Amino acid sequence: MVASSGIMSSYLNCITLSTGHCRRTPRSEVHDETLALLVPWLNRAVETGNVEPLPVPALSHFGARAIKDIGLVVTIYGPLGPHMTGHPHSGKWLPLSTLGIAQRSRESADLWVSMLAHFGGKPGITAPGAPWAAVAIHATLGGYPDALQWLTDFERCLAWAWISRHRAAAPNRCRRCGYPDGDDWLDGGETCPHCRLVQ
Numbered sequence: 001m002v003a004s005s006g007i008m009s010s011y012l013n014c015i016t017l018s019t020g021h022c023r024r025t026p027r028s029e030v031h032d033e034t035l036a037l038l039v040p041w042l043n044r045a046v047e048t049g050n051v052e053p054l055p056v057p058a059l060s061h062f063g064a065r066a067i068k069d070i071g072l073v074v075t076i077y078g079p080l081g082p083h084m085t086g087h088p089h090s091g092k093w094l095p096l097s098t099l100g101i102a103q104r105s106r107e108s109a110d111l112w113v114s115m116l117a118h119f120g121g122k123p124g125i126t127a128p129g130a131p132w133a134a135v136a137i138h139a140t141l142g143g144y145p146d147a148l149q150w151l152t153d154f155e156r157c158l159a160w161a162w163i164s165r166h167r168a169a170a171p172n173r174c175r176r177c178g179y180p181d182g183d184d185w186l187d188g189g190e191t192c193p194h195c196r197l198v199q
């Protein structure tokens with residue numbers, strides 16, 4: 001299945017690499033206010049490349065680092081050593097989970113291979129149709145049992161935030177030359193293949 005790149009999908013496939021469990025989550029599962037909180041936070045996290053405190057006050061002693069390469073890869077961290085609940089942590093971190101997000105079909109194959117190469121997965125597992133979010137759970141998550149209560153939901157909201165942010169940045173036509181959106185767009189769909197304007 002190949003999602004059309006010009007139309008925002010109303011579903012996101014969330015797959016867990018270790019089990020192969022895949023769930024289609026509709027956009028309606030994520031509140032607009034949640035996206036309004038997460039989109040600017042995610043943009044900032046991509047810019048800084050640092051582990052940023054999660055933008056939820058009660059969870060701000062947890063953090064996440066977002067790296068935009070092929071799609072987006074976000075690792076969520078728990079504080080290691082002394083820390084205060086609800087206060088940004090400045091010490092060391094342990095990774096809880098890593099989320100790879102492919103919005104478009106053209107990002108899917110490379111990101112999928114990269115995620116499996118780094119984190120492994122259930123034998124024979126195949127990528128769902130884009131857009132998808134693939135979750136790798138790290139063994140260190142076992143030391144943060146309270147995170148199990150919110151992590152899956154947070155990952156899903158993050159994935160929707162990225163997709164929403166990406167759609168906002170990429171118009172259906174090039175802003176300069178009017179070239180239509182399609183699978184020939186460059187840099188994950190942000191650069192016009194005709195005039196090379198980064199949208």
Ligand SMILES: [Zn+2]
Nearest residue numbers: 174177192195
């Ligand atoms: Zn153009």
